[in-house]
Amino acid sequence: MFAFLSTIEQINDFLNGLVWGPYMLVLLVGTGIFFTFRTNFFQIRKFIYAMQETLMKIFVKSEGGEDGDITPFQAVSTALAATVGTGNIAGVATAIALGGPGAVFWMWISAFFGMMTKFAEVVLAVQYREKNADGSWSGGPMYYIRNGLNLKWLATLFAILGAFAAFGIGNMVQSNSVAEAINATFNIPHYVTGIVLAVGAALVIIGGIGRIASVTEKLVPFMALFYIIGAVLILILNASGIPGAFAEIFSHAFSARAATGGFAGAAVMMAMRYGVARGVFTNEAGLGSAPIAHAAAKTDHPVRQGLWGIFEVFVDTILICSVTALAILSTGVWLPANTGGEQLTGAALTTAAFNRGLPGPGGIIVAIGILLFAFSTILGWAYYGEKCAEYLFGPKVKKYYRILWIPLVFVGTVANLELIWGIADTMNGLMAIPNLIGLLGLSGVVFKLTKEFFADKSFAKGPNK
Numbered sequence: 292m293f294a295f296l297s298t299i300e301q302i303n304d305f306l307n308g309l310v311w312g313p314y315m316l317v318l319l320v321g322t323g324i325f326f327t328f329r330t331n332f333f334q335i336r337k338f339i340y341a342m343q344e345t346l347m348k349i350f351v352k353s354e355g356g357e358d359g360d361i362t363p364f365q366a367v368s369t370a371l372a373a374t375v376g377t378g379n380i381a382g383v384a385t386a387i388a389l390g391g392p393g394a395v396f397w398m399w400i401s402a403f404f405g406m407m408t409k410f411a412e413v414v415l416a417v418q419y420r421e422k423n424a425d426g427s428w429s430g431g432p433m434y435y436i437r438n439g440l441n442l443k444w445l446a447t448l449f450a451i452l453g454a455f456a457a458f459g460i461g462n463m464v465q466s467n468s469v470a471e472a473i474n475a476t477f478n479i480p481h482y483v484t485g486i487v488l489a490v491g492a493a494l495v496i497i498g499g500i501g502r503i504a505s506v507t508e509k510l511v512p513f514m515a516l517f518y519i520i521g522a523v524l525i526l527i528l529n530a531s532g533i534p535g536a537f538a539e540i541f542s543h544a545f546s547a548r549a550a551t552g553g554f555a556g557a558a559v560m561m562a563m564r565y566g567v568a569r570g571v572f573t574n575e576a577g578l579g580s581a582p583i584a585h586a587a588a589k590t591d592h593p594v595r596q597g598l599w600g601i602f603e604v605f606v607d608t609i610l611i612c613s614v615t616a617l618a619i620l621s622t623g624v625w626l627p628a629n630t631g632g633e634q635l636t637g638a639a640l641t642t643a644a645f646n647r648g649l650p651g652p653g654g655i656i657v658a659i660g661i662l663l664f665a666f667s668t669i670l671g672w673a674y675y676g677e678k679c680a681e682y683l684f685g686p687k688v689k690k691y692y693r694i695l696w697i698p699l700v701f702v703g704t705v706a707n708l709e710l711i712w713g714i715a716d717t718m719n720g721l722m723a724i725p726n727l728i729g730l731l732g733l734s735g736v737v738f739k740l741t742k743e744f745f746a747d748k749s750f751a752k753g754p755n756k
Contacts (some may be wrong), residue, residue, distance in 0.1 A: 294443065295736075296520070296749075299625040299714075300713065301366040301712045302483070302595065302715055303415075303714050304713065305575055306717050306721075307713060307716060307717045307720070309735070310717050310720035310721055310723075311547070311715040311716070311720050312516040312589060313564065313566055315565045315720065315723065316339050316541070316564065316571065317569060318723075318727060319405075319408070319567075319571050319576070319577040319698045319723060319727070320400075320401055320404050320405075320567055320571075322408050322577055322727050322731060323401075323404025323405050323406070323407050323408040323576065323577070324404050326371055326404075326407035326408060326410070326411050326730075326734065326737070327403075327404055327732070328650070329440050329734065329738060330407065330738065330741060332598050333407060333410070334406040334410070334601055336617070337380075337598075337709075339390035339540060340516045340598075341598040341601045341602060342508060344431035344509070344595065344598045344686050345363075345367070345598055345599050345601075345602035345645040346602060346661045348364075349355055349364050350361075350706055351555075354366075359499060361504040361587050361588060361589065362508075362588065362589055363502075363588045363589065363590055363595070363596055363599055363653070364506045364508055364590070364597065364599075365505070366504070366584050366585045366587060366588035366596070367509075367584075367588075367599040367602060367603050368504065368507040368508040368511045368570075368577075369500070369503055369504050369507045369513075369584040369670075369671050370580075370585060370599075370603055370671065371507070371511045371515075371586040371603055371606060371607065371667075371671075371672060372510065372511050372667035372668060372671035373461065373502075373581065373584070373608050373667070373668050373670075373671025373672050373674075373675060374505040374575045374580075374603065375511070375515065375573075375581060375607055375664050375667065376465060376571065376573075376604075376664050376665055376667075376668035376670070377464075377468040377515070377613060377638070377639075377661055377664060377665055378464060378572050379402055379573050379589060379607065379611045379612050379615060380518075380574055380614075380638055380641050380657060380660055380664065380665060381394075381468070381637040381638040381641065382572055382659075382710075383568045383573070383612045383615045383619070384397060384570060384615070384619060384635075384636060384641045384644075385565070385569065385617060385636050385637050385640075385642035386566055386568070386569035386639055387619055387620070387625050388625065388634065388635065388636035388637075388640055389561065389565045389636070389670070390561045390563075390564065390566055391537070391543045392539035392540045392544075392562075392563050392616075392625070392721045393539075393540060393541075393542070393544035393545070393559065393562030393563075393585060394542030394543075394563075394565045394566035394622055395540045395544075395566060395616040395620075396541060396543075396544035396562070396566065396723075397544060397562055397565075397566025397570070397614075398567070398569055398608065398612060399564045399565040399566075399570070399608070399609065399613070400566070400567070400608035401566065401567040401603060401608075402518050402570050402573055402574060402575075402576075402604055402605075402608035402609055402612075403734070404419030404608075405570065405571065405574055405576030405577065405608070406576070406600070406604045406605065406606050407601075408448075408576040408577045408730065409574070409575075409576040409577075409581065409600035409601065409603060409604050410581065410597045410598070410600045410737075410749075411597070411600075411730050411734070411737045412432070412577075412581065412585075412595055412597045412600060412726070412730065412742055413482050413581070413582055413585040413593070413596050413598040413599065413600035414593040414596070414600075414736075414737050414741070415439065415582070415593070415616040415729070415730070415733055415736065415737065416434070416435060416582030416583070416585050416586040416593075416595035416596075416598050417430065417434075417585065417586060417590060417592075417597075418435065418439075418593040418736065418740060419434045419435035419438045419439050420434060420586040421434060421438075423686065424686075425686070427500070427587070428586060429550070429586065429678060429681065429682070430582065430583065430585075430586020430587070431582045431586055431675075431679075431682075432444040432446070432449050432514050432546075432579035432582060432583075432722075432725065432726040432729055433447070433449050433453075433679065433682045434446070434586070435582075435684075435729050436449060436728070436729040436753035437731060438695070438727075439729065439732070439733045439736065440728075440729060440732045442728075442729075442735065445725045445728065445729075446682075446725070447622065447681045447682075447683065448725050449579060449679075449722060449725040449726060450540065450679040450680075450681075450682040450683050451683065452582070452718050452719075452722045452725075453579070453583075453675060453676060453679035453685065454679035454680045454692075455591060455718055456676075456715050456718035456721075456722060457511050457672045457673070457675055457676025457679070458575075458695075458696070458699055458715070458718045458739055459715020459716075460672065460674070460705060460715040460718075460719045461668055461672020461675065461676065462667060462669055462672060462673070462676075462696060462699050463700070463702060463703030463706070463715075464701055464703065465665035465669050465672075465703070466484075466485065466488050466665065466669065466700045466703035467703045467706070468491075468585065468638070468661055468665050468700070469484055469488060469661055469662050469665045469666065469704070470484040470485060470704035471638075471704070472638060472657070472658045472661040472662065473658060473662065475541055475653060476644075476654055476656070476657075476658035477520055477658070481704045481705050482701075482704065482705055484704050485701035485702075485703070486701060487695055487697065487702030488666060488669070488700050488701070488704065489700040489701040490698075491666065491696055491723070492666070492669050492670065492673070494702050495670055495699045496670065496673045496674075496696065497503055499586055499689075500584075500604070500674055501669050503671070503673070503674055503749045504587075507667060507670060507671065510667055511516075511667060513662035513663075514612075514660070514664060515606065515611060516747065517656075517659070517660065518611065518656065518660040518663075519611065519665070521649070521652075521653075521656035521660070522614035522615060522617070522618045522715065523614060524615070524647030524649060525618045525621075525644070525645060525649050525653065526617055526618060526621060527734065528648055528649065529618075529621045529622055529648050531615065532620070532621035532622065532623065533621050533691050535621070536616075536617050536620035536621045538591075539620055540616075540620070541732045543562055543564055544559070545559060545561065545620075546565075549660065555594065556623040560588045560631075569612075570608055570612070572611055573607055573608055574604045574607040574608045576604055576728055577723050577724050577726065578719065578720075578722050578726065579648065579723065579725070579726030579729075580672070580722070580723050581600070582676050583675050583678050583679075584671065584674060584675070584676070585599065585600065586674065590654070592740075593740055593745070594740055594741050594745075597741075598653030602634075605679060606661075615641055618641070618645060618648060619640060619641060619644040621648070621756065622643075622644045622647040622648045622745050623647075624640060624643040624644045624647050625640065627636075627645055638661065640655045640658065641657055642654050642658075648721060655663040655688075657666035669700060672737065673693070676692060677689050677693065677696075678694070680692045699707070706749065708720065
């Protein structure tokens with residue numbers, strides 16, 4: 292049995308190295324670069340307009356008449372619920388620990404181009420979505436790959452990967468992170484956290500996308516503001532360290548740095564690799580997950596919902612990941628010399644930064660942040676996995692998927708997930724391959740719809756004109 296598991300682990304390690312290696316990262320970022328240049332830097336030219344149509348209309352009620360199940364903000368809240376997870380706290384710290392401060396710069400670069408990748412995903416998800424017999428809507432990569440490219444086998448492959456990856460990356464790994472953080476901060480047993488999370492998830496997930504969206508539209512703004520305010524407070528108290536933090540980010544991004552203050556040093560390629568990888572992992576641009584939620588949005592045009600994709604990446608990486616990175620760098624805890632000679636990484640590094648910058652409540656902010664971020668991810672990915680399973684087996688499978696999903700939330704808090712994490716991480720990355728084929732193959736549709744949207748003044752002014 293142990294030999295079998297060892298073989299599985301070795302195979303997965305090999306595949307993981309390929310999936311999250313330099314070629315895949317180049318393909319992911321390269322897709323964003325392609326859409327950026329073909330749209331003449333749309334995310335810059337239309338950034339103000341995108342914020343006007345998203346941030347400034349969060350609380351604007353729809354006038355009706357648009358197709359969809361949930362409001363545009365509920366759709367982006369569900370997507371952000373899934374993307375804003377432990378990676379925003381632990382992943383950023385890991386990138387800095389392994390790639391140095393320069394990794395933050397490359398994380399920003401991946402987010403800049405990722406905005407256009409996410410925009411294209413959302414546009415295609417709405418364009419090729421389908422209305423179900425019960426009046427609800429379904430969409431995402433499996434639908435635009437099948438309906439747009441007519442590659443049914445590739446669409447099926449994406450759905451299989453998504454349905455299985457969700458149990459690890461969006462379920463057990465998240466609940467495990469919560470249990471660890473809550474136990475370390477409040478000394479609450481893992482199984483207690485597991486019971487609470489499972490019950491809480493059940494109360495929301497059983498209600499379907501309507502209830503998930505209703506909860507996430509309230510939870511996501513609260514948890515984002517809670518964490519950002521805590522991080523900004525630390526930055527204010529450590530304002531003298533901010534200029535140095537930016538200097539470290541830009542200097543490490545373009546030149547190899549030798550060991551200093553106990554830091555092992557990092558080459559430029561390491562900074563690029565870990566920065567891009569963590570950036571993609573946190574905002575999920577190109578992985579094909581978020582379009583599943585956006586496909587259910589009430590909207591009058593695919594491009595209008597696509598603007599929420601730009602907003603999503605901006606909030607996830609440019610705002611939340613950046614405040615985490617600046618808190619770590621400005622407090623100096625990324626250097627082992629400032630932490631008793633120990634090289635911290637992951638959530639432990641972020642916790643050390645918050646404790647150093649805000650002694651007392653700092654660690655509590657991180658623990659609560661992980662709780663909220665991970666719980667929201669469990670909700671969002673439950674919907675993603677369910678829709679992938681529904682694509683494969685029909686609508687009746689949804690209730691069985693939910694029944695299986697809920698107890699695994701508890702299992703994640705008490706189990707050793709090293710192998711599960713590795714397999715889920717690999718499958719999550721593999722989702723990008725069919726999705727990127729769909730994006731590049733249907734890029735002409737994205738360009739055509741974007742041009743039509745801004746050429747038609749009735750659309751560009753919006754439904755609430």
